[in-house]
Each structure stands twice: as C-alpha cells, then as structure tokens.
Amino acid sequence: MLFYQTAFATFRNLTVTSFSNGSIINNMDVAFASTSVPEGTQIGNVLVEAASNITAFNVDLNSIVVNGSLINIPSNSTTAPPTLNTTANASMSTTARTPPTTTIAVVPASPAAVTSEAVTTRRLTFRSAGETFTTDLLNPSSAAFQRRASLITST
Numbered sequence: 001m002l003f004y005q006t007a008f009a010t011f012r013n014l015t016v017t018s019f020s021n022g023s024i025i026n027n028m029d030v031a032f033a034s035t036s037v038p039e040g041t042q043i044g045n046v047l048v049e050a051a052s053n054i055t056a057f058n059v060d061l062n063s064i065v066v067n068g069s070l071i072n073i074p075s076n077s078t079t080a081p082p083t084l085n086t087t088a089n090a091s092m093s094t095t096a097r098t099p100p101t102t103t104i105a106v107v108p109a110s111p112a113a114v115t116s117e118a119v120t121t122r123r124l125t126f127r128s129a130g131e132t133f134t135t136d137l138l139n140p141s142s143a144a145f146q147r148r149a150s151l152i153t154s155t
Helices: 002-006 040-051 144-153
Strands: 011-021 024-033 119-128
Touching: 002 040, 002 144, 011 119, 011 144, 024 144, 040 119
Parallel strands: none
Antiparallel strands: 011 024, 024 119
C-alpha cells in the first residue's frame, strides 16, 4: 500500500500476515519508525481516503480495524470517485479532509551511524466485500496467498 509512504514519513513497510473467510478478510502489519508512530485513526483514515483509487481489490470501509479498534468512517465517505458539481452556489461552503502529515528532520549520517532502527507495528485489518475466499489463502506458501499479498503491498 504505497499510499502509506506518501502519508507518513516514518512508514517502513507493510507485511500481509494472513487472510481469512468473510468475503476475504485481509490482515497485515504496518511498521513505522518508533520515533513517530501515527495513531490508529490516522492509519485507518489514510486507507479510507485511498480506497476510491484502489482498483485491484475492494475495501469495505465499514470493516477497517487498526490494533483492534474499528475506525469510524464519516458519513460522507464513499468508495466511489467524487463527482464534480458544475452548478455555482454562492452560499454553499465545503470542507475538505486533509490527510495527516508527519514531519521529521533528516540528519546526515556519520561514518559510525547505526544501521538499524527500532520500529513499531500496528495491525491493520479490512474486508474485501464481494471477493471470493479460497482455502489456499490460508497457506502463506501458496501461490494464491503470494499473489494476493503482492497485490496488496504493491497498491
């Protein structure tokens, strides 16, 4: 899920851990540098905002869970692309949601720099409604698991 790289400077990686039945329930770990870990709601909201642009698989917005907490989706969220209203209305006002941003300072590494960093992982789960679960998705070594995991991580 490449959009996490854009949203969070401290994003390190996303690892698919399992799939389970219920259409397809996608379970993954999202890792961040421990210096600045986003809140679960921020992680969930980034997926909500990106969902309308994901065409490789479905994201049921009402099923997004981060570290065991269901993400509350604003009633105006949708997976359909937004439409443009060409009618002018001077009394109409709109509010756009802005994804959270994280700023970190980049410091040049010295020759004795440490080559590893501490990371914090958050469990992210969402359901892909309308997609068919097959039992080979239970086996991380299966071709089906590998294809779906690759599809999710490369999106």
